[in-house]
Amino acid sequence: MENYLLETELDKIIETSNNNITITDQDGIILRSNPNHWSIYGIEPNQYIGKSVYQLQEEGVLSPSIHAMVLENKEPVQILQKTKTGRTVMATGFPVFNQRGEVIRAISYSQDQTEIFNLQEQYKDLEKKLVSYQTEVEELRGKESDYHGILYRSSSIEQIVRTIYRVSKTDASVLLLGPSGVGKSTFARMLHAQSSRKDEPFIEVDCSTIPETLFESEMFGYEAGSFTGASKQGKQGLIEQAEQGTLFLDEIGELPLAMQAKLLRVLQEKKVMRIGGKKEHQVDFRLITATNKNIEEMVEKEAFRLDLFYRINIIPLQIPPLKxxxxxxxxxxxxxxxxxxxxxxxxxxxxxxxxxxxxxxxxxxxxxxxxxxxxxxxxxxxxxxxxxxxxxxxxxxxxxxxxxxxxxxxxxxxxxxxxxxxxxxxxxxxxxxxxxxxxxxxxxxxxxxxxxxxxxxxxxxxxxxxxxx
The missing domain is CATH 1.10.8.60 (Helicase, Ruva Protein; domain 3)
Structure with a gap:
């Protein structure tokens, strides 16, 4: 009766254990094991009792067998096993000796560690990314000082930067194209900073923000008393303010047609006349324009002057979106x-x-x-x-x-x-x-x-x- 109780207690301990407990004899034959855990090895519970661990090792079910190692070494062993189902198992085995010092049993405890190892791999990947990001910071700082805040690693921006460097030494008109937010004004400033006009004014005009009724007075200026509300001293226009420097017209696609004609005349004759004035002022500036619109399509629809398009489109640069x-x-x-x-x-x-x-x-x-x-x-x-x-x-x-x-x-x-x-x-x-x-x-x-x-x-x-x- 006492042996029966011990057997029953042992079976219940093995069955309810969180670990996979397996017991073999001195020849590696499996005597007892927890049936709930063998699914990680890819076999059913009825397929292992009475089987030899050496046979299971040859079949690749146990890779390697902890019991085979314990019986061979006659000492405790701890290993990681890789199962046929792709799981990672931590196994620890112990020998059991009789009074003569002979190994009569081997007992192992194993636990599925796959999730833990996956988490460790995820953290290792994150650490590698952080190292990569630190390297990118150093590259970023170097390029920032060399290229006036144009930060890039892409070959497309590299090509644009090289083109800007080449044309900056000339006075050729540059048209910057690309969707909103790509940094067209930054490229315009870089072009000015690389040019011989870098010590002169850089006048930036957002054509989309100036009301059409005020556009002419803002761009060309006016003489004293030329219209109601005009300053008594008159006002110099934005074009004159760019003298010897760079005039950057952002969103030039928003420029009213009437203003397009007047701007074209300024570009052709290099002269500007203020509102209410009788004398033309000679002007010398480098023109850079930008737009997020399809200017060629606007020309076809007669929303933009073809002759002005030819004037501003000497060096077109397409700035690609971030995506x-x-x-x-x-x-x-x-x-x-x-x-x-x-x-x-x-x-x-x-x-x-x-x-x-x-x-x-x-x-x-x-x-x-x-x-x-x-x-x-x-x-x-x-x-x-x-x-x-x-x-x-x-x-x-x-x-x-x-x-x-x-x-x-x-x-x-x-x-x-x-x-x-x-x-x-x-x-x-x-x-x-x-x-x-x-x-x-x-x-x-x-x-x-x-x-x-x-x-x-x-x-x-x-x-x-x-x-x-």
Missing amino acids: ERREDIPILVQHYVHTINEKYKMSKKLHALTYDILTQYSWPGNVRELENVIERVILTADEETIHPEHLPINIRNIGLPAENQLVAETEHDIVEDADWKTVIEKTEKALLSRALEHCKTTYEMAKSLGISQPTVVRKLKQYSIIRKG
């Missing part, structure tokens, strides 16, 4: 984090996952949108580290790859000095909760998570996770 030069995004992110921190005397930093989102987002508003978003999150985030949830929801949802979303949702809840057990528990809870939302049964959950069904049941019970609704 077409994604390699430029990381150094732009680093640059704006650095400059905005300096501007507001802050020391905010980006979490690695936040960095991933920002560098993978398509940025329809281009460089301007990127700068605005970074300034916003630096000013509004309460913490020193900016996490994904601090980003605008449209960027957070689109920018983050699906496989990283769960990590982003849970990682901020883990304090920086949390121990490994806390990290694993929080991640396991999140994984189980997500699987519970999308799976109808614990068997489906097990398949989705790549673990055994008994493990799913045990973990749900351990964390008190129940289905809602």
Whole structure:
């Protein structure tokens, strides 16, 4: 009766253990084991009792067999096993001796460590990315000093920079094309800074912001008393203010047709007459224009003068949007984090996952949108580290790859000095909760998570996770 109770107790201990407990005799024949755990090895419970661990090792089920090593070495052994199902198992084995010092049994305890190793790999990848980002910071700083704030790694911007450097020594008109926010004014300033006119004025005019009724007086100026409300001293126009320097007309596609004709005359004759004036003033300036519109299409529709188009289109430069030069995004992110921190005397930093989102987002508003978003999150985030949830929801949802979303949702809840057990528990809870939302049964959950069904049941019970609704 006593032996029966001992046998029953031993069987129950093995059956209910969180570890896979396996006992073999001195020849490696399996005597007892926990049936719930053998699914990770890819075989059914009825396929291992009475089997030799040496045979299972030859078949690749146990790779390698902890029991074979214990019986051979006659001492405790701890190893990592790779199973046919792709799982990683931590196994620890111990020999059992009789009174004569002979090995009569081998006992092993094993536990599926796949999720833990996957988490370790994810953190290693994040560390590698951080090292890469630090390298990009150094590249960024070097290029910033050389190219007047034009930050890039892409070959397309490299080609534009080279063209600007070549044509900056001439007075040829340059037309900058590209969508809003790509930094056309920055390229215009670079062109001026590289030219022989760099010490003279750089006059920037946004043609889309000046009302048509005021355009002529702003551009050409006026003489004293030339119209009601005019200054008694008169006013020098923007064209005259650019004397010996550079006149940059941004959004020239918004220029009224009447003004296009007058601008063309100025470009042809190099003379300007103020409103109410009788004398023409000689002018000398370099013209740079920019637009986000299709000027050729506007010419076809007679919304833009063909002769003016020929005058401004001597050197056309197409600035591609950020989504077409994604390699430029990381150094732009680093640059704006650095400059905005300096501007507001802050020391905010980006979490690695936040960095991933920002560098993978398509940025329809281009460089301007990127700068605005970074300034916003630096000013509004309460913490020193900016996490994904601090980003605008449209960027957070689109920018983050699906496989990283769960990590982003849970990682901020883990304090920086949390121990490994806390990290694993929080991640396991999140994984189980997500699987519970999308799976109808614990068997489906097990398949989705790549673990055994008994493990799913045990973990749900351990964390008190129940289905809602």
